[in-house]
Amino acid sequence: MQPLLSISEASKSFGAIRAVRDVSLSVNEGEILGIAGPNGSGKSTFFNIITKTPFGPDSGRVVLGGRDVSRLRSHEIARLGLARTFQRESVFASLSAIDNVLVAVENSAGHGKFAANLETAEWALDLAGFPANMHNTAAGTMPVFLRKLIMIASALALRPKVLLLDEPASSLTPHEVARIQVLILKLKSLGMTILLIEHVLPLLTSVSDGLAVLDYGTLVAYGRPDEVIADPRVIEAYLGKKYEPLAS
Ligand SMILES: Nc1ncnc2c1ncn2[C@@H]1O[C@H](COP(=O)(O)OP(=O)(O)OP(=O)(O)O)[C@@H](O)[C@H]1O
Ligand SMILES: [Mg+2]
Structure with missing residues (x-):
């Protein structure tokens, strides 16, 4: 099967910092690819360069649904079906939940279709x-x-083929993390393809079909989650502590 999204040999440097180095990853339609790694290992930069939000890679190729999107601009890539959330908070505090999502819809679909845009925003929040x-x-x-749910709804409102979630569970209580887990599994059951960056490893391993680990911008492990978390290089680079699965 051809992957829905594949990234080949992507690299991005900031001056002397090689934030992402020759990373190649792919995800099949309907699957979840988890991405882990220590702070500063290049996870968010990887999302940035896939979506060109706010910047693209120095080199590398991104293919979505068989189409090379590497030369497209961020809004064109979004229109073809890549939508992301941000690690930092990106809601408009003074706007209501529905208006926050409407802004995302209008940026993508345009103004002047208010009733349809409102319906989409309500659907996404639900x-x-x-x-x-x-x-x-x-x-x-x-x-x-x-x-966080508003940020996720703002991405869902674009009806993406691939949803990229950057640490949706950070700063949440265990009960809220469990609700994020249920949401991610619901989206997967609806056929959505997801790239998930997360430090909450039990969440990551419980939902992911494949798991990639970055360290200093390099892909150090990639495979089945249970195998990856048992890999001595991953334990050394990242875990360094006993792994406790989520209580079910
Ligand atoms: N816009 C930027 N300008 C300069 N350096 C940057 C920029 N964005 C990221 N970096 C650097 O690139 C490296 C990778 O950062 P990145 O944010 O991708 O890591 P991360 O894996 O997402 O970390 P975290 O788990 O803390 O979110 C870090 O050394 C970071 O300081
Ligand atoms: Mg990050």
Whole structure:
């Protein structure tokens, strides 16, 4: 089977820092590729260069659905089906939940189709499991979990072929992490393809079909999650501690 998304020999440097070095990864349609690695290992930079948001790679190739998108601009890549969330918080605090998602829809679909855009935004919030009675509440007054759901809904509203999630579970309680796990599995059951960066390893290993580990910008392990977390190089580079699976 041809992968839905494949990245070949992608590299990105910032001056002397080689943030991503010759990384090649791919994901099949309907699967989840987990990406782990210590702080500063190049995970978010990898998402940046795939989506060209905010910058592309120095070198490398990105193929989506058999089409080379390496030379396209970020909005064209988004339109072809790549949507991401950001690790840093990127909601508009003074806007309501629905208006936050509407901004994302309008940036992608254009203004002037208000009723259709509103319907899409509501659909995306519902899909993300956002509470129906809080669509009109200002995002800035909400707990971090709900703001994370708004960010995820803003990406889902673009109806992506591949969803890229950068640490959706950071700063959450164990109960909220479990809800993110349920959401990710729901999206997978609907056929969505997902790239998931996460430090919460039990979450990552419980949902991922494949797991990649970066260290100093280099891919140090890639394979089945259970095999990867048992790899001595991964334990040395990253885990360094006993691995505890999520209680089910
Ligand atoms: N815009 C930038 N300008 C300069 N250096 C950058 C920039 N973005 C990232 N870096 C550097 O590139 C390296 C990789 O950073 P990146 O944010 O991709 O790591 P990460 O794996 O996502 O880390 P974390 O787990 O902390 O989120 C780091 O050394 C970082 O300081
Ligand atoms: Mg990061």
